Amino acid sequence: MSHTEIDQELRDMLQLVQTGDRWNKPGTWCCAFKTETNRKLMQLQAAGLVELIGYGNANTYQLYHITDAGRQYLESSQTGDQ
Secondary structure (H helix, E strand, O other): OOOOOOOHHHHHHHHHHHHOOOOOOOOEEEEEOOOHHHHHHHHHHHOOOEEEEEEEOOOOEEEEEEOHHHHHHHHHHHHOOO
16 A cells, blocks of 8 residues: 655654544544644545544534554654655
8 A cells, every 4th residue: 555645744743643632542633623733634634644533612623533544654654664
């Protein structure tokens, strides 16, 4: 399976999702709409590396979860096998 190439900024965001935010379990990240973080997560979603799994706080936040493809991407990029 070939991986979508993403820049370092998006890879760093994907790593944050893998780690998890302070309110959610590892692999999950919550962010407000119309923020820079939200823009990055939408790009990662378009690449199939994260998925939108829900909304919170009166639908002003989106909750994303890393996909298997996202985990595989991080594993392969750490070993340099892209």
